[in-house]
Amino acid sequence: xxxxxxxxxxxxxxxxxxxxxxxxxxxxxxxxxxxxxxxxxxxxxxxxxxxxxxxxxxxxxxxxxxxxxxxxxxxxxxxxxxxxxxxxxxxxxxxxxxxxxxxxxxxxxxxxxxxxxxxxxxxxxxxxxxxxxxxxxxxxxxxxx
Numbered sequence: 001x002x003x004x005x006x007x008x009x010x011x012x013x014x015x016x017x018x019x020x021x022x023x024x025x026x027x028x029x030x031x032x033x034x035x036x037x038x039x040x041x042x043x044x045x046x047x048x049x050x051x052x053x054x055x056x057x058x059x060x061x062x063x064x065x066x067x068x069x070x071x072x073x074x075x076x077x078x079x080x081x082x083x084x085x086x087x088x089x090x091x092x093x094x095x096x097x098x099x100x101x102x103x104x105x106x107x108x109x110x111x112x113x114x115x116x117x118x119x120x121x122x123x124x125x126x127x128x129x130x131x132x133x134x135x136x137x138x139x140x141x142x143x144x145x
Contacts, residue, residue, distance in 0.1 A: 026066045032100035034066035042090045051088040056114060060125035063098035064110040068129050071100055075108055075129035086122040093117050106131040 024036045038059070046052035061080050068075040088094060095115045102109040108129040114122050 024062070026063075028066075028070040030070075032067055032071045032103075034063050034070050034098045035096065036063060036066075037093065037095045039093045040088060040090050045090045049089050049091075051090055051092075053082075053084060056084065056088065056123045057082045057125070059094075059096050059114060060098075060112040060123060061127065063096040064112040064125065064127045065098075065129060067098035067100045067110055067112070068108050068131070071103065071108070073103075073108065073129075073131045074133070075131045078107070078128045078130050080125055080127040082123060082125045084123050086116070086120065088114070088116070088122050094122065103131075106133075 022038060022041075024038060026034050026036050028034055040051050040055070044052050044055045046054075057080065060082055061077055064080070065075060065077065094117075096112065097115070098110060098112040100108050100110050108131060110127045110129060112125045112127065114124070116122050
């Protein structure tokens with residue numbers, strides 16, 4: 001990356017100063033783990049009353065990036081793969097969890113999950129992020145949600 005990455009309060013997902021953003025509140029219950037909750041706004045409809053898949057992918061990308069931040073690493077997305085398992089109705093409440101599974105050199109391997117109110121996985125993702133600074137050799141052990 002040619003320039004430093006700085007946190008921006010106008011971030012579409014978590015920025016408090018973005019009037020059109022989601023203003024997600026992210027928590028970090030453990031090192032390398034991030035969580036959030038959201039009631040999906042109606043304007044994120046793809047098909048009638050169904051949340052657009054692009055928003056689902058965005059939420060997974062964001063929560064995995066925050067898992068990297070939970071390891072004190074600013075990182076940018078290199079690759080993300082999303083598996084959609086169940087439609088998410090607009091207006092429904094969902095939660096997201098991201099986890100860093102491995103950190104080697106500047107590459108962080110992550111997983112992310114979106115859950116409906118019953119706790120059922122509605123979408124999951126894997127991702128690779130590139131830290132903007134070198135990270136330590138130690139990394140969290142791989143495990144599931």
